[in-house]
Amino acid sequence: xxxxxxxxxxxxxxxxxxGITATAQETDVIRNDGYDGGFRLGFAxxxxxxxxxxxxxxxxxxxxxxYDMTKRTSLTLTTGFTNLFGDGEIRDxxxxxxxxxxxxxxxxxxxxxxxxxxxxxxxxxxxxETTFLWAPGIGYATDVIDISVRxxxxxxxxxDQIALRIAYGFKL
Numbered sequence: 001x002x003x004x005x006x007x008x009x010x011x012x013x014x015x016x017x018x019g020i021t022a023t024a025q026e027t028d029v030i031r032n033d034g035y036d037g038g039f040r041l042g043f044a045x046x047x048x049x050x051x052x053x054x055x056x057x058x059x060x061x062x063x064x065x066x067y068d069m070t071k072r073t074s075l076t077l078t079t080g081f082t083n084l085f086g087d088g089e090i091r092d093x094x095x096x097x098x099x100x101x102x103x104x105x106x107x108x109x110x111x112x113x114x115x116x117x118x119x120x121x122x123x124x125x126x127x128x129e130t131t132f133l134w135a136p137g138i139g140y141a142t143d144v145i146d147i148s149v150r151x152x153x154x155x156x157x158x159x160d161q162i163a164l165r166i167a168y169g170f171k172l
Contacts, residue, residue, distance in 0.1 A: 039172040040066040040074075042146055046082065048163030055084040055093065055159045062097070064167065071109060076101040078116060083124070084159055093157060094124035097133055105141075112139050112148075120154055131156035137165075144168060 041063070048058040062080030069075060077100055084093040099118030106113055116135040122128065132155045139148025146167040153160045 037068045037070070040068065040169050041172055042066065042167040042169030044080075044146070044165050044167030046080075046163045046165045048152075048161040050084060050159040050161045052157075052159035054087055054090045056087050058082055058084050058159075058161045058163060062165070062167075064169075066103065066169070072105040074103040076103055076114070076116065078118075081123075082120075084157065084161075091125040091127075093122060093127050093159075095120040095122045095127075095131075095157070097121075099133055099135065101135075110140055110142065112141060113137070114139060114148065114150070116150075120157065122157070129156050139165070141169075144170060 044062050044064065046058070046060045046062060050056060050058060060080055060082030062078050062082075064076055064078040066077075067075045079096060079098050082095055082097060084095075086092045097118060097120050099116040101114055101116030103112050103114045105111065114135075114137045116133070116137075118133050120131045120133045122130065133152060135150045135152040137148050137150030139146060141147075146165070146169055148165045148167075149162070150165065151160065151162055
């Protein structure tokens with residue numbers, strides 16, 4: 001299990017580094033064309049279904065800070081709260097995610113792919129665990145609306161989720 005975790009981490013880190021390197025090479029061209037980059041802030045609600053045996057579904061909210069490096073690439077920091085609703089005798093598990101990510105717009109400057117990695121800190125019902133989180137996703141964004149679907153893997157909570165995120169965002 002640890003070997004698979006290290007392989008996933010290495011692969012995701014390599015992809016993010018390749019994206020950042022490619023972005024660094026094209027930044028000057030886009031900025032010279034008048035793109036000013038900058039920060040965005042988004043507030044979202046998330047709902048999902050879990051894939052494990054212990055929890056049935058998930059509901060939460062998040063705040064995402066996004067730095068637009070170019071018109072088509074961004075770095076993200078996401079935090080919030082997610083509750084995994086228990087199945088039968090299993091108590092609900094609430095956790096605070098802390099994730100960093102890379103977002104690349106791949107079609108018409110509105111459709112994107114996103115990869116995030118980070119940690120989930122359990123905070124409810126005497127759960128005392130922290131888990132590694134990894135979350136690839138796809139989405140659609142306008143100037144104010146961001147709708148995405150992601151798979152969120154959680155190594156130590158015995159539950160992964162497929163979640164829908166609906167957000168309102170604005171430029172800072």
